[in-house]
Amino acid sequence: xxxxxxxxxxxxxxxxxxxxxxxxxxxxxxxxxxxxxxxxxxxxxxxxxxxxxxxxxxxxxxxxxxxxxxxxxxxxxxxxxxxxxxxxxxxxxxxxxxxxxxxxxxxxxxxxxxxxxxxxxxxxxxxxxxxxxxxxxxxxxxxxxxxxxxxxxxxxxxxxxxxxxxxxxxxxxxxx
Numbered sequence: 001x002x003x004x005x006x007x008x009x010x011x012x013x014x015x016x017x018x019x020x021x022x023x024x025x026x027x028x029x030x031x032x033x034x035x036x037x038x039x040x041x042x043x044x045x046x047x048x049x050x051x052x053x054x055x056x057x058x059x060x061x062x063x064x065x066x067x068x069x070x071x072x073x074x075x076x077x078x079x080x081x082x083x084x085x086x087x088x089x090x091x092x093x094x095x096x097x098x099x100x101x102x103x104x105x106x107x108x109x110x111x112x113x114x115x116x117x118x119x120x121x122x123x124x125x126x127x128x129x130x131x132x133x134x135x136x137x138x139x140x141x142x143x144x145x146x147x148x149x150x151x152x153x154x155x156x157x158x159x160x161x162x163x164x165x166x167x168x169x170x171x172x173x174x175x176x
Contacts, residue, residue, distance in 0.1 A: 030101070030102070030167050031167060031170060034101055034160060034163050034164065034167070035159070035163065036134060036137070036138055036159050036162075036163065038163065039134060039162070039163045039166050039167075040131070040134055040135075042166075042167075042170070043127065043130060043131050043134070043166075044131075046127060047124075047127065048124075049175060050175065050176035051123060051173050051174065051175060051176055052173070052174060052175075052176040053172055053173055054172045054173070054174060055172060056107055056108040056172060057107070057108060057117065057172075058123070059123045059126070059127075059173050060117075060120070060121055060122060060123045060125075060126035060127075061117040061118075061126075062126075062169045062170075062172070062173060063123070063126035063127050063129065063130040064117040064118075064119065064120070064126045064129065064130075065110070065111070065114075065117050065169070066130050066133075066162075066165060066166050066169055067126070067129045067130040067132075067133040068111055068114050068115070068117075069111060069162060069165055070130075070133035070134060070136070070137050070162050071133050071136075072111065072114070072145065072148070073137065073144050073145060073147065073153075073158050073162070074136065074137065074140055074142070074144065074145065075145065076145040077111065077112070077113070077114075077145065077146070077147070077148040078111070078112065078113030078114055079112040079113030079148065080112075080146065080148045081112070081148055081149050085149065086146060086147075086148075086149065086150065086151035086152075087151055090147070090149040090150040090151050091150055091151055093149070093150070094147075094149075094150040094153070094157070094161060097161070097164055098157070098160055098161075098164075101164070102164060102167070102168070103161075103164035103165055103167070103168040104168060105165075105168060107168065107169055107171075107172055111148060112148055130166075134162070137158075137159070137162065140155075144158055147161065
């Protein structure tokens with residue numbers, strides 16, 4: 001009987017946290033449509049623009065980080081969160097982000113096991129890497145790899161995750 005009470009309490013607590021999290025997410029206007037084409041347009045508009053970061057990573061590091069995430073969705077993430085996380089908490093978090101049309105996560109947290117964000121080091125080349133990653137993702141027809149936190153996503157869900165991820169990081173970049 002106590003086990004059932006604990007499970008009910010945990011479920012209700014989880015729903016409450018997700019509900020609060022849903023409303024705590026930003027609801028401002030995205031820089032473009034939440035689509036692969038929208039993201040590609042935003043990136044095209046950043047070409048040859050001097051950018052600076054409000055805090056944390058440099059623009060080049062932000063672009064490299066976002067490119068890594070897209071590349072790993074095709075090739076496989078270097079490290080995954082535990083299976084229980086990828087089948088419970090991770091998908092719940094993604095469903096909140098997807099429903100809200102916005103993502104909020106630590107903007108200085110590297111992908112587990114990922115290479116450093118120093119290559120390429122120039123903003124111009126890092127932006128080209130990110131644009132290429134988006135192009136590769138659009139063209140990719142194979143099976144996508146499980147997300148390190150969200151678990152198995154289909155192409156449309158991964159596309160939304162990549163775009164929301166980019167838009168969240170762009171909130172800390174501005175024209176220099």
